[in-house]
Amino acid sequence: MTSDTSFAVCPGDVLHVDASNVRAGRGTSLKDGCLMACVLGDATVERNQANVRPWNGGARVPNVGDVVTTRVRKINRRLASCDVLCVGSAALRERFSGIIRVQDVRATEIDKVNMVESFRPGDVVRAVVLSMGDTRSYYLSTARNDLGVIYAESRSGVRLVPKSWEEMQCPKTKLIEKRKVAKVAIQFE
Amino acid sequence: MASARRPRESAPPIHAPGRKEEGRRRAEDEVGSGEGGWMQVGVVGRAPGSAYVETPSGIQVMATCYGPRPVDAVRTNERMRNQGNRGKMKCHVEKTEFAGMAKVDESIAQEWKRQASGHLRKALEGAVQLDAFPKAQVDVHVIVLQANGDEMPHVVVAAALALADAGIAMVDLVAACHVGRTAAGTLHPNQDARDEQGHVVVCCMPTQGNVTHLVQQGSWSATQVLEGIDMGVQGCRNVGRRMRECLLASRS
Numbered sequence: 009m010t011s012d013t014s015f016a017v018c019p020g021d022v023l024h025v026d027a028s029n030v031r032a033g034r035g036t037s038l039k040d041g042c043l044m045a046c047v048l049g050d051a052t053v054e055r056n057q058a059n060v061r062p063w064n065g066g067a068r069v070p071n072v073g074d075v076v077t078t079r080v081r082k083i084n085r086r087l088a089s090c091d092v093l094c095v096g097s098a099a100l101r102e103r104f105s106g107i108i109r110v111q112d113v114r115a116t117e118i119d120k121v122n123m124v125e126s127f128r129p130g131d132v133v134r135a136v137v138l139s140m141g142d143t144r145s146y147y148l149s150t151a152r153n154d155l156g157v158i159y160a161e162s163r164s165g166v167r168l169v170p171k172s173w174e175e176m177q178c179p180k181t182k183l184i185e186k187r188k189v190a191k192v193a194i195q196f197e
Numbered sequence: 198m199a200s201a202r203r204p205r206e207s208a209p210p211i212h213a214p215g216r217k218e219e220g221r222r223r224a225e226d227e228v229g230s231g232e233g234g235w236m237q238v239g240v241v242g243r244a245p246g247s248a249y250v251e252t253p254s255g256i257q258v259m260a261t262c263y264g265p266r267p268v269d270a271v272r273t274n275e276r277m278r279n280q281g282n283r284g285k286m287k288c289h290v291e292k293t294e295f296a297g298m299a300k301v302d303e304s305i306a307q308e309w310k311r312q313a314s315g316h317l318r319k320a321l322e323g324a325v326q327l328d329a330f331p332k333a334q335v336d337v338h339v340i341v342l343q344a345n346g347d348e349m350p351h352v353v354v355a356a357a358l359a360l361a362d363a364g365i366a367m368v369d370l371v372a373a374c375h376v377g378r379t380a381a382g383t384l385h386p387n388q389d390a391r392d393e394q395g396h397v398v399v400c401c402m403p404t405q406g407n408v409t410h411l412v413q414q415g416s417w418s419a420t421q422v423l424e425g426i427d428m429g430v431q432g433c434r435n436v437g438r439r440m441r442e443c444l445l446a447s448r449s
Contacts, residue, residue: 016448018441019324019361020369020404037326037368044404046326046366048444063448064245064364069265069284069333101245102266104333140282140332143268 014052014061017045023058035060066101070137070146075155078106078148080131086110088127090135092146105145108135112149113188125174125186126150132159134190156190236354236443238362246363250355257342260355262363264335284330288317290352292341313352316412320353320371320400321360323409329366349398349412350375354436361444369402370440371409374432376425378415384425397422399429403437406430 017023023036023043032038035047036058045051049062070076070092078090087110091103111118113126127133134155135148150156153173160168162178162185170189171177177184234252241247246262268285290313292306301309317339325335337356341348350373357371377393378384395415401408408430417425 016445018370018444019367020402020437021441022404035366039368044368046329046368047364048361049364062364064362066245067265067330067364067366069330071331101264104267146332 014050016049017051017060018048019046021045021051023051025053025058029056031057033057033059035062065098068095068098068100070095070100070104070106072137072139074137076106076135076137076148077158078133078135080127080129080133082129083123083127085123088113088123088133089145090133090148092148106135106137106148107141107145108133108148108150112138112147112151115151118151126188127157128160128185128187130161131157131187134158134192150188150190153191156188158190158192160185160187234439236358236439238358238444238447244359244363246359246361246365248355248358248362250351250358252351255343255345256348256351257344258339258348258351258355259342260337260339260352260359262335262337262356262359262365264363264365265330265333266336268332268334282331283327284332285334286318286321286325286327286337287334288314288321288337288339288356290314290317290339290341292344292348296341296344297346313349316349316398316410317352317356320373320410321356323407324357324367324369324371324402325360326366326368335360335363335365347375347396349373350400350436353400353410354440358440358443361440362447369404369407370437370444371400372403372433372436372440373398373400374429374436375399376429376432378417378421378425384421384428397425397429399426399433401430401433403434403440406434 023045025043027041027043030053032043035049036043037046043058045060047060047062049060051060074095076092077094078092081089081091088108090106092106093103110121110123113121135150136155138147138149141147160176162168164178164180166178166180168176168185169179173189174186175184176187176189236250238248240249241261244261244263248260250258265284290310339352339356353371353373360367361370375396375398376384377396380394395417397413399408400410
C-alpha cells in the first residue's frame with residue numbers, strides 16, 4: 009500500500025504495512041504488532057502514518073483543543089450556553105452542549121466582561137474546547153483573537169458587519185452592537 | 198455474496214397455514230454455514246448506520262445505530278456514572294408482537310427484551326472502542342420482525358453491521374453463531390430446534406477468534422462445551438466473512 013492507492017477496509021482488517029515504520033493514525037489501532045483498521049473506509053498511508061478515512065464520516069465528538077463552531081442558545085451573567093454544531097469543518101451528527109464561562113470570553117480584563125456585550129442568543133461563535141467540562145456541557149473558550157462571533161444578526165434581522173474586535177454594525181440601520189468578534193480572514197467571493 | 202431470497206421478491210408468509218413444515222430450519226439455511234441468507238446495510242435512510250439480516254428459515258432482524266450523541270443525563274444515577282473518558286453504548290432489542298407464531302405473554306416479552314438487550318450489550322462491548330467518543334453515547338436499536346426462537350445470533354450480527362455502517366470505531370466486527378446439541382450428544386451448527394437438547398450461542402470477533410459473549414442452555418459436559426465453542430468460533434469466521442463482503446459491497 010502506497011500513498012497513492014487506497015484500500016477498502018472493514019473493522020478488524022489487518023493493514024499490510026510494516027508496523028515498525030508506519031504509525032497508527034485515524035481509524036487504525038496497533039494490536040500485537042499489527043496495524044488494524046477500526047472503521048469501514050479507505051485505508052491510506054501518508055507520511056508514514058496509516059489512516060482510514062471512513063465512508064460514513066461524522067462519527068466525531070468534540071475533543072479538547074478542537075476549534076468548534078457553535079450557536080449561542082441562551083446567555084446569563086455567568087455564562088453563554090451554546091450548541092456545538094461543527095468540529096473544524098466537519099458537521100456533527102447531533103448537537104452537543106457547550107458553555108462559555110464569563111472568565112473564558114476573552115484573554116484580557118476578564119473580571120470586567122459583560123456577557124450581554126459579548127454574545128447574544130442566535131450568534132454563531134467559533135470557540136475552542138477547553139475541557140470536557142461537567143456532565144452536561146463542554147467548557148469552551150473564545151479567549152483568542154481568531155475566536156468569537158463569526159455571524160450575528162442585528163435587531164432588524166440583517167447580518168452584522170464586524171467593525172472591531174468588540175463592535176459590529178448593522179448595514180441597514182447603522183447601529184453599533186457590541187460583540188466579542190472573531191478576527192477572521194475576509195474572503196471575497 | 199450468495200443469497201437464496203432477496204427481500205424485494207415476494208413470498209407467502211412463513212407462518213401462513215399449510216406452510217408449517219417449511220418453517221423448519223433446513224441444514225443449509227443457517228447464516229453460519231455460509232449458505233443462503235441475506236444481509237444488507239444502509240436500509241434505514243435516516244439512521245447513521247443500519248442493517249437488515251434475513252435467513253431463508255424465516256428470521257428477519259433489522260438494526261439501527263444512532264450516535265455519537267450527547268449522553269442523556271436524565272436520571273441522577275446516570276449523571277453520577279457519567280464520569281471518565283469513555284463513551285457509552287446502549288442496546289435496545291425489541292421483538293414485534295407478530296414475530297412468533299403464538300402470542301406471548303406481556304411479562305415474558307418484557308423479560309425477553311431485557312435479557313436480549315443485556316446479551317447484545319455484552320456481545321458488542323468487547324469490540325466497540327468506547328474511548329473514541331468520550332462524553333457521548335451510541336444507541337443501538339434492534340427489532341426482530343420475524344423469529345423462530347433462534348434469533349439471538351442474527352440480532353448480534355445485525356447490530357454489529359449497523360455499528361460498522363455508522364462509522365463507529367470497533368476493534369473488530371462481532372459475528373455470532375448458534376451450535377445445537379442433540380440428545381445423542383452430537384453437535385451441529387445447523388441443528389433443528391426440535392431435536393435440540395441444548396444450544397450455545399457464541400459471539401466472537403472473527404479476525405482473531407476472540408469470543409466476546411457466550412450463552413449456553415441445556416446441560417453440557419465439559420468436553421462438549423469446548424467442542425461447541427470451537428464449532429461456534431468456526432461458524433463465526435464464516436459469518437464474519439459474509440459480513441465483511443456485505444460491508445465492502447455497501448459503498449455508494
